[in-house]
Amino acid sequence: MIPAVRIENLYVSYGKRVILHNLSFQIPDGSFFIIIGPNSSGKTTLLKTMAGVVKPQQGVVEILGKPLADYAKKTLAQKIAVVPQYTPTDVPFKVLEVVLMGRSPHLSLAGLEQKRDLEIAAAAMAVTRVDHLADRRLDQLSGGELQRVVIARALCQQPHLIMLDEPTASLDLAHQVNIMDLLEGLREERGLTVIMISHDVNLAAMYGDQLLLMKEGQIVSLGTPRQVITYAELEQAYDCVLLVDDNPLRDVPRVTLVPKKFLHQVDC
Amino acid sequence: MNLHQPPLLRRLVSISVLLTLLLLVSAVLGLGLGSAPPQLAESLGVLFGQADSESMTATIIWRLRLPRVLLAALVGATLSLGGLVFQALLRNPLAEPYILGVSGGSAVGAILGILLGLAPFPGVALLAFAGSMATLLLVLILAAGRAASQKGSLLLAGVMVNAFCSAVIMFFISITQDARLHNIIYWLMGDLSQAAPDRLALLLYLLPPCFVLIFLLARPLNLLALGEEVAMYMGINVKTVSYTLLVITSLMVSAIVCQSGLVGFVGLVIPHLLRLLLGPDHRLLIPACVLGGGSYLVLCDLLSRVLPSQGEMPVGVITAIIGAPLFILLLQRSRG
Numbered sequence: 001m002i003p004a005v006r007i008e009n010l011y012v013s014y015g016k017r018v019i020l021h022n023l024s025f026q027i028p029d030g031s032f033f034i035i036i037g038p039n040s041s042g043k044t045t046l047l048k049t050m051a052g053v054v055k056p057q058q059g060v061v062e063i064l065g066k067p068l069a070d071y072a073k074k075t076l077a078q079k080i081a082v083v084p085q086y087t088p089t090d091v092p093f094k095v096l097e098v099v100l101m102g103r104s105p106h107l108s109l110a111g112l113e114q115k116r117d118l119e120i121a122a123a124a125m126a127v128t129r130v131d132h133l134a135d136r137r138l139d140q141l142s143g144g145e146l147q148r149v150v151i152a153r154a155l156c157q158q159p160h161l162i163m164l165d166e167p168t169a170s171l172d173l174a175h176q177v178n179i180m181d182l183l184e185g186l187r188e189e190r191g192l193t194v195i196m197i198s199h200d201v202n203l204a205a206m207y208g209d210q211l212l213l214m215k216e217g218q219i220v221s222l223g224t225p226r227q228v229i230t231y232a233e234l235e236q237a238y239d240c241v242l243l244v245d246d247n248p249l250r251d252v253p254r255v256t257l258v259p260k261k262f263l264h265q266v267d268c
Numbered sequence: 269m270n271l272h273q274p275p276l277l278r279r280l281v282s283i284s285v286l287l288t289l290l291l292l293v294s295a296v297l298g299l300g301l302g303s304a305p306p307q308l309a310e311s312l313g314v315l316f317g318q319a320d321s322e323s324m325t326a327t328i329i330w331r332l333r334l335p336r337v338l339l340a341a342l343v344g345a346t347l348s349l350g351g352l353v354f355q356a357l358l359r360n361p362l363a364e365p366y367i368l369g370v371s372g373g374s375a376v377g378a379i380l381g382i383l384l385g386l387a388p389f390p391g392v393a394l395l396a397f398a399g400s401m402a403t404l405l406l407v408l409i410l411a412a413g414r415a416a417s418q419k420g421s422l423l424l425a426g427v428m429v430n431a432f433c434s435a436v437i438m439f440f441i442s443i444t445q446d447a448r449l450h451n452i453i454y455w456l457m458g459d460l461s462q463a464a465p466d467r468l469a470l471l472l473y474l475l476p477p478c479f480v481l482i483f484l485l486a487r488p489l490n491l492l493a494l495g496e497e498v499a500m501y502m503g504i505n506v507k508t509v510s511y512t513l514l515v516i517t518s519l520m521v522s523a524i525v526c527q528s529g530l531v532g533f534v535g536l537v538i539p540h541l542l543r544l545l546l547g548p549d550h551r552l553l554i555p556a557c558v559l560g561g562g563s564y565l566v567l568c569d570l571l572s573r574v575l576p577s578q579g580e581m582p583v584g585v586i587t588a589i590i591g592a593p594l595f596i597l598l599l600q601r602s603r604g
Contacts, residue, residue: 073500073504077501077502077503084495084497087498091493091548101490101498101502104502104504107487
């Protein structure tokens with residue numbers, strides 16, 4: 001089977017600062033792939049490189065078996081939808097207008113959205129449960145609502161892969177589960193390949209079937225949650241003491257932060 | 269869910285029709301009224317073909333007022349559209365059509381022309397155009413090296429070049445004492461009285477294609493308003509689109525500045541007013557700015573001719589006197 005993403009000997013640098021060192025890995029089609037790692041380990045740069053907006057200095061990035069460089073910008077946007085970390089809300093577009101923008105890669109330069117585009121937008125908004133907000137302005141939404149609107153816009157692109165940069169950051173617990181369940185549902189029902197960055201190793205362990213643990217632009221570990229979320233790997237990446245045991249719900253590991261005053265209780 | 273809001277096409281058509289009517293009414297008023305006779309009733313006779321086309325009245329209307337109304341409409345349309353594009357592109361609500369140094373550069377050129385005693389056309393106009401092109405080039409080169417914060421550096425480079433030009437202008441003004449001072453001040457305030465058919469022809473060939481080209485880039489402009497990153501993820505070639513828009517818009521503004529001087533406020537007020545009325549979709553805002561901005565300046569120019577009991581005042585005075593309070597009012601309303 002052709003992998004959704006194949007990366008080989010990837011180097012990316014901004015000026016003299018090298019961000020990604022010699023990465024090679026594959027993301028199987030239809031997987032829930034979660035990238036974890038400490039701050040400034042190169043996660044966002046990796047995502048942007050896979051999405052084609054950061055040009056690598058060296059190496060190969062293939063999307064669905066075809067090199068990134070061979071894609072026209074518009075064709076690529078029909079394959080990959082990206083949910084960025086931050087969405088500006090200062091321009092008072094309405095929810096429906098923003099979701100419809102997801103049709104852009106499918107329209108000609110001066111083309112207007114047709115009835116079919118409107119139907120696709122309506123379906124996307126129903127899936128992410130923002131249909132009742134269609135006429136609301138972006139700046140009137142809560143964080144969770146805004147995130148679901150941006151995901152609806154991504155779905156409107158009818159992509160093969162969806163890439164999300166910390167979609168659950170700054171959301172409360174209920175909304176975190178809500179967004180993750182939504183993504184898991186999309187993966188199961190539509191075969192969408194989900195690639196996301198997360199700082200929450202427990203969410204990553206619960207939902208991801210493939211995890212990539214990065215540090216300083218290199219791969220620390222790649223594999224199933226059981227393979228990646230181990231004390232040894234995490235300690236190497238994050239450089240702090242953590243407690244790793246079993247999650248009571250799923251057969252995956254669970255990570256607990258260890259405050260300094262409890263350090264003596266941890267046996268390591 | 270609500271999918272019953274009027275489709276974009278229908279809104280586009282109805283807004284365009286409405287604003288075209290407004291422009292036509294403004295144009296008829298602009299042709300019909302003036303500081304000297306003929307006044308409205310007599311003019312309407314000429315306009316609708318019921319009077320001798322060789323008469324003095326007809327000559328005044330077709331030879332004097334028509335070029336002026338056309339120039340006002342083109343200047344208003346270009347400045348409003350220019351403001352709209354720069355506000356979206358630079359993601360800054362205070363951006364205006366002269367932002368990239370077009371005003372400073374052309375003012376230095378024009379004032380040089382006036383001081384050298386050149387005729388308004390082609391001498392002064394050509395120097396003004398050359399000045400604006402030179403500063404535009406300078407600003408683009410200054411900002412080019414730093415792609416990361418492209419927008420911030422463009423804005424800063426534009427403001428700095430304009431500030432430098434202001435100093436040069438002040439210097440020129442301070443050493444000028446004769447009648448030429450009056451010409452300089454008029455030019456700086458915006459002046460449509462130099463309209464003439466031969467100069468208009470150039471603008472009529474140049475500007476409408478630019479309007480169409482900008483309209484074709486309306487959807488990318490919507491995406492850019494949500495951030496460069498989003499536009500890139502939607503498959504837009506952000507660099508090409510941004511530079512195309514920057515260059516076309518500056519070119520358009522330079523072309524009208526060398527005919528009309530610096531008409532202020534139109535480019536700031538009209539886009540904001542229309543955005544409040546119509547929402548942020550550039551596919552509606554672009555035609556609305558062209559038609560609405562044109563109407564606004566035709567009416568302002570009419571007031572500048574009719575209001576003073578003798579002579580006329582520069583149109584820039586009217587646009588700012590109406591524009592500034594209107595802008596403040598809008599700001600209050602949008603906060604509520």
